[in-house]
Amino acid sequence: MKLLLIEDDASMQAALQRALGRRGMEVFSCTDGRQALAQWTDTQPDVVVLDLSLPGIDGLQVLEQARLKGLATPVLILTARGTVGDRIMGLNTGADDYLPKPFDLDELEARLRALSRRRAATALPPENDAGAQIVGELRYEKDSGAIYHRDQVLELTPRELALLQALIAKPGHAVSKERLFELVFPGEADVQYEAVEVVVYRLRKKLAQTGVTLVTLRGLGYLLKVDA
Incomplete structure (x- = not known):
């Protein structure tokens, strides 16, 4: 699974990159909201993990612009901003899942793999299939x-x-x-x-x-x- 991690906390980014890499994921990382869209387009990840508190532009703006550009990659928001209002705003903007910090690494992995499977399952069916x-x-x-x-x-x-x-x-x-x-x-x-x-x-x-x-x-x- 190819994953793009958009997280500005250097220690959190490094720890997640190591941990998820050990679990068989190819992890690309980005720390800045303004660079995130370009890296998202370049890497074509299977799943995106997105923090909301980013320098440049915040995570919700990154997500909104990504959806406007037609980037349909599943997105899991991972953030300390865990109020109900933040969750609703994120899901309404186009997120697919939401996990507040602190979190369990096993749960994060399970949610990411579920999003990846869902993306594979929702590929367009063949047209004019007699079956x-x-x-x-x-x-x-x-x-x-x-x-x-x-x-x-x-x-x-x-x-x-x-x-x-x-x-x-x-x-x-x-x-x-x-x-x-x-x-x-x-x-x-x-x-x-x-x-x-x-x-x-x-x-x-x-x-x-x-x-x-x-x-x-x-x-x-x-x-x-x-x-x-």
Whole structure:
């Protein structure tokens, strides 16, 4: 993983560069907000770790300018400014995650690797793929098993994914609760049929802004309906 560390504290920068380097990351560093954008463009990192208190221009300005320039690299804000207002402002500006100082190095590594995996997963699916099933703005890539809303992979648990795959494969047709149970809880004899309703409830919330609704048909099962 290639990482750009934008941090003006020399001791913190050196310690993180050593620690993350030992964990298999290629770390580039920058101490100044004005130089950060140029280095960001030059290094093309997989993930950026960004401090907010920088000389020149602060971290939020760096992030805002990066997004305006089309730099879509995942960004984790790492800063001592840990108030709720700072977190909200950072996320609204375009950050993907936020970790206040002091922090645990294992947690930082886990979050960085999660951002890197998410970036890889949200690469655009191939166009005109005959192996894809489309319902409204949802696209099910059968080869990979991933489901996209527009160009972004839906972040689903394995059970939510299994349930949505079953429904999207039968557009306009109800799938019974019993069949969904077999697909979502294979071989789990100690689980009750009502567990399907819990997965449906969680999945329905995640589909709320996709233009597709998960509909319950009493006595028949569940289906996907494209919103008018």
